[in-house]
Amino acid sequence: NAGVTQTPKFQVLKTGQSMTLQCAQDMNHEYMSWYRQDPGMGLRLIHYSVGAGITDQGEVPNGYNVSRSTTEDFPLRLLSAAPSQTSVYFCASGGGRPYNEQFFGPGTRLTVL
Amino acid sequence: DAKTTQPTSMDCAEGRAANLPCNHSTISGNEYVYWYRQIHSQGPQYIIHGLKNNETNEMASLIITEDRKSSTLILPHATLRDTAVYYCIVRVAGTASKLTFGTGTRLQVTL
Numbered sequence: 001n002a003g004v005t006q007t008p009k010f011q012v013l014k015t016g017q018s019m020t021l022q023c024a025q026d027m028n029h030e031y032m033s034w035y036r037q038d039p040g041m042g043l044r045l046i047h048y049s050v051g052a053g054i055t056d057q058g059e060v061p062n063g064y065n066v067s068r069s070t071t072e073d074f075p076l077r078l079l080s081a082a083p084s085q086t087s088v089y090f091c092a093s094g095g096g097r098p099y100n101e102q103f104f105g106p107g108t109r110l111t112v113l
Numbered sequence: 114d115a116k117t118t119q120p121t122s123m124d125c126a127e128g129r130a131a132n133l134p135c136n137h138s139t140i141s142g143n144e145y146v147y148w149y150r151q152i153h154s155q156g157p158q159y160i161i162h163g164l165k166n167n168e169t170n171e172m173a174s175l176i177i178t179e180d181r182k183s184s185t186l187i188l189p190h191a192t193l194r195d196t197a198v199y200y201c202i203v204r205v206a207g208t209a210s211k212l213t214f215g216t217g218t219r220l221q222v223t224l
Contacts, residue, residue: 042217043214048211092157
């Protein structure tokens with residue numbers, strides 16, 4: 001199993017550009033989520049999904065969209081990038097009851113100029 | 114979910130036990146205590162979780178006080194590779210896993 005994979009590992013955008021961060025898991029987990037981590041801070045939840053076709057907002061959802069068309073994939077879209085979105089983005093997945101263990105991807109380091 | 118309080122940083126000599134405390138005085142009866150760690154800038158890694166009984170796995174032990182208002186994560190023989198930020202998280206079981214990360218404890222293991 002590859003676990004949770006994220007692409008790209010690094011990305012530089014200009015203000016106003018859009019892009020999609022990819023996240024995939026091969027563990028058949030129902031639950032997937034996106035976090036961002038700013039320097040010196042803990043992770044903050046952006047969006048999450050409890051299954052295909054179901055998504056919900058987390059703590060900091062503004063400026064981001066998600067969709068969950070399959071169990072495996074959970075892409076995160078930045079609609080119009082802003083410098084405040086410069087951060088490290090982590091995707092996570094969890095399965096079983098009651099979601100005892102979550103697996104995190106290696107992260108995507110995004111810089112918005 | 115209940116809020117947790119952890120020391121900002123701790124040091125531990127290699128080979129010694131590392132005891133990381135966490136206060137969660139407002140924990141509810143159906144909330145579990147989880148521990149994750151983040152090594153350098155990698156994604157967080159699950160360590161252990163518990164409800165009210167002490168728990169042990171191949172990585173660590175979790176001691177929860179009888180009133181459940183605090184807990185201690187124990188790394189029995191810390192190594193340099195255990196240097197990381199350790200997060201104590203309290204979460205209601207059976208819900209969508211909204212892990213609320215604080216700033217954690219930065220554990221530095223030294224020779």
